[in-house]
Amino acid sequence: xxxxxxxxxxxINIPQADLTPVSAGLFQLDVNWLRLALKxxxxxxxxxxxxxxxxxxxxxxxxxxxxxxxxxxxxGYTITFQDTGSPYTVRxxxxxxxxxxxxxxxxxxxxxxxxxxxxxxxxxxxxxSGEIATAVWGHTQ
Amino acid sequence: xxxxxxxxxxxxxxxxxxxxxxxxxxGAGYYTVLEFHRWxxxxxxxxxxxxxxxxxxxxxxxxxxxxDTIITLVNGYTLDEATLAHEHLYAGSIIQGxxxxxxxxxxxxxxxxxxxxxxxxxxxxxxxxxxWNAIPFGTGIKGLNPDNANGFCSRFMLKVRTAGADIxxxxxxxxxxxxxxxxxxxxxxxxxxxxxxAALTYTSDLNNQTASGTIAGYTDITNLVAGYNGIVVDGxxxxxxxxxxxxxxxxxxxxxxxxxxxxxxxSSDSLYGLNGELFRxxxxxxxxxxPRAGTVLEGVAATWPGGTGQVLARDSGxxxxxxxxxxxxxxxxxxxxxxxxxxxxxxxxxGTPSLDRAVPLPFCxxxxxxxxxxxxxxxxxxxxxxxxxxxxxxxxxxxxxxxLVMFTVSxxxxxxxxxxxxxxxxxxxxxxxxxxxxxxxxxxxxAAVVSGAIPxxxxxxxxxxxxxxxxxxxxxxxxxxxxxxxxxxxxxxxTNNAVIAAQVYVSYIDxxxxxxxxxxxxxxxxxxELFVRRRDGGGTPTKTFETSATLGSANxxxxxxxxxxx
Numbered sequence: 001x002x003x004x005x006x007x008x009x010x011x012i013n014i015p016q017a018d019l020t021p022v023s024a025g026l027f028q029l030d031v032n033w034l035r036l037a038l039k040x041x042x043x044x045x046x047x048x049x050x051x052x053x054x055x056x057x058x059x060x061x062x063x064x065x066x067x068x069x070x071x072x073x074x075x076g077y078t079i080t081f082q083d084t085g086s087p088y089t090v091r092x093x094x095x096x097x098x099x100x101x102x103x104x105x106x107x108x109x110x111x112x113x114x115x116x117x118x119x120x121x122x123x124x125x126x127x128x129s130g131e132i133a134t135a136v137w138g139h140t141q
Numbered sequence: 142x143x144x145x146x147x148x149x150x151x152x153x154x155x156x157x158x159x160x161x162x163x164x165x166x167x168g169a170g171y172y173t174v175l176e177f178h179r180w181x182x183x184x185x186x187x188x189x190x191x192x193x194x195x196x197x198x199x200x201x202x203x204x205x206x207x208x209d210t211i212i213t214l215v216n217g218y219t220l221d222e223a224t225l226a227h228e229h230l231y232a233g234s235i236i237q238g239x240x241x242x243x244x245x246x247x248x249x250x251x252x253x254x255x256x257x258x259x260x261x262x263x264x265x266x267x268x269x270x271x272x273w274n275a276i277p278f279g280t281g282i283k284g285l286n287p288d289n290a291n292g293f294c295s296r297f298m299l300k301v302r303t304a305g306a307d308i309x310x311x312x313x314x315x316x317x318x319x320x321x322x323x324x325x326x327x328x329x330x331x332x333x334x335x336x337x338x339a340a341l342t343y344t345s346d347l348n349n350q351t352a353s354g355t356i357a358g359y360t361d362i363t364n365l366v367a368g369y370n371g372i373v374v375d376g377x378x379x380x381x382x383x384x385x386x387x388x389x390x391x392x393x394x395x396x397x398x399x400x401x402x403x404x405x406x407x408s409s410d411s412l413y414g415l416n417g418e419l420f421r422x423x424x425x426x427x428x429x430x431x432p433r434a435g436t437v438l439e440g441v442a443a444t445w446p447g448g449t450g451q452v453l454a455r456d457s458g459x460x461x462x463x464x465x466x467x468x469x470x471x472x473x474x475x476x477x478x479x480x481x482x483x484x485x486x487x488x489x490x491x492g493t494p495s496l497d498r499a500v501p502l503p504f505c506x507x508x509x510x511x512x513x514x515x516x517x518x519x520x521x522x523x524x525x526x527x528x529x530x531x532x533x534x535x536x537x538x539x540x541x542x543x544x545l546v547m548f549t550v551s552x553x554x555x556x557x558x559x560x561x562x563x564x565x566x567x568x569x570x571x572x573x574x575x576x577x578x579x580x581x582x583x584x585x586x587x588a589a590v591v592s593g594a595i596p597x598x599x600x601x602x603x604x605x606x607x608x609x610x611x612x613x614x615x616x617x618x619x620x621x622x623x624x625x626x627x628x629x630x631x632x633x634x635x636t637n638n639a640v641i642a643a644q645v646y647v648s649y650i651d652x653x654x655x656x657x658x659x660x661x662x663x664x665x666x667x668x669x670e671l672f673v674r675r676r677d678g679g680g681t682p683t684k685t686f687e688t689s690a691t692l693g694s695a696n697x698x699x700x701x702x703x704x705x706x707x
Binding site for chain 2: 008058
């Protein structure tokens with residue numbers, strides 16, 4: 001078993017055997033490993049006909065801190081973790097990603113593991129301190 | 142010098158000899174036939190002969206004038222060829238003798254640029270004694286008796302009848318074949334008494350300015366087939382020509398210059414059994430039929446009642462129905478005449494079996510500098526042609542090479558990059574370029590048929606992609622295509638079929654790179670949008686490179702980018 005793609009449905013299938021067992025019912029997915037596996041498929045005779053499965057930004061070192069890579073599944077591809085008939089959990093490591101956004105629902109649950117530092121707000125300048133205070137005081141249980 | 146000092150009349154033999162200076166020497170005399178006649182008549186009324194001119198009132202009248210340009214020597218008087226007397230007269234004809242001794246010298250006036258070197262072919266051979274090309278003393282320019290104000294580069298007389306018989310029907314072929322200048326010819330199909338005008342051109346050929354010694358070195362230009370042969374000029378169909386030239390490493394214009402060199406004045410080269418100087422190409426297409434005997438060869442002499450020629454091509458050795466010949470003497474074969482080629486014979490067809498074909502000059506046709514417009518039936522191997530070349534086959538139909546354009550992808554890493562070039566539309570891969578007209582379900586399928594015609598710019602061989610039921614586009618090499626059918630390498634479609642209307646597209650380049658570049662060639666029909674994708678995963682992955690490109694009427698290329706993606 002290996003990572004495979006159903007080209008008709010654009011579903012990326014990840015067998016449980018390719019995950020790293022952590023404990024009973026818990027498995028770990030190295031997202032960068034998944035990325036490389038997908039790239040290997042993309043440059044094959046079958047894969048080259050189809051659009052990229054993902055977008056990748058490599059890790060960046062800034063002031064001595066290495067920021068994690070990002071991995072984004074694109075172009076309508078989705079991910080299905082092998083449904084073995086027994087529920088299990090997959091913990092993602094190695095990159096910030098959007099796997100949860102494109103994961104097909106089954107008995108496999110996901111621990112995303114993304115971590116954001118400083119973020120950029122897409123529009124506007126964010127809430128003012130007054131707006132925050134109003135919102136807190138106006139909050140009811 | 143006065144005419145009296147240049148000619149002498151023998152009282153016994155009645156031979157009029159030339160006694161003046163030779164051509165090109167100082168004092169060489171040249172006189173019109175009328176001046177000659179006037180001189181004779183002036184002597185004939187003298188009371189007594191003087192000097193070496195034995196002519197006076199007591200002797201028979203030496204000449205008669207019908208017109209100013211037609212003089213007949215009568216009563217046994219003749220010009221002395223041994224002293225070249227006839228070479229010093231011009232502007233008319235001289236007739237002498239009668240019956241079996243009759244001789245005619247007809248006047249010739251050549252219209253061409255001053256200094257043109259004129260060759261004359263008579264009775265199937267170039268006249269070796271080309272006295273008319275002498276350089277008169279002090280002029281420095283070739284040509285006897287020129288009248289440049291009226292466009293004549295030389296005027297002289299040629300013997301066209303001897304011993305009471307016309308020489309090849311008094312036919313003459315005038316030509317100029319000087320390297321660096323235009324080639325031209327003018328055929329006189331039987332001279333008349335008086336002055337026969339031959340109009341030639343002698344102008345600088347801007348596409349032929351290479352030194353003769355340099356062209357002599359173009360020996361890699363060869364005629365692969367000197368005879369009837371088929372060439373696929375248009376990239377599709379075979380058409381027939383009488384030559385198949387290989388221009389080797391030379392440009393098409395160098396090739397043109399070589400053709401002129403082979404047929405230049407003084408050539409020692411042989412073409413189809415003829416000296417290059419005499420070679421003209423096909424002059425006649427002759428329909429032949431039974432009875433036949435033997436196998437017709439090419440490059441051999443042929444004879445028939447009333448003419449001779451050289452066979453340049455025939456459509457069949459054992460059962461020829463057409464001969465393409467260069468006429469050398471006489472007239473082309475007429476109905477039902479037997480054409481003899483050594484021990485081989487064929488019979489000319491009924492009606493009008495011989496069809497005149499225009500003779501190009503030079504025989505290969507003309508050069509535009511970057512392309513050739515071929516003469517009738519002149520063939521060049523297809524590989525040596527480009528889109529602007531024009532050839533005319535043995536049916537005199539224009540055949541033009543396709544515009545073969547090359548698309549190249551560069552910047553690849555061999556054994557690392559997989560490159561796909563397919564049809565594009567709006568910047569994406571056009572997967573629906575074609576659609577299957579029938580499902581593919583067999584175990585050993587060798588043909589994929591699409592709806593409608595396969596695009597005409599599809600390469601003759603290559604690869605296509607066919608969409609399978611599992612959604613993948615499988616790759617299939619094809620060895621040929623025609624109409625709507627690709628001939629593909631046998632493939633098992635019994636599982637994971639390709640359904641009817643499944644998408645099909647030509648993958649113009651579809652392989653793991655085996656060099657730093659990859660390319661394909663196709664025939665330009667219209668601009669083709671292409672989609673280019675390069676990928677490299679594995680140990681040192683790179684980001685996918687995608688771009689669109691257009692393959693137009695000229696070669697095109699794309700340089701891929703390789704950005705690491707680790």
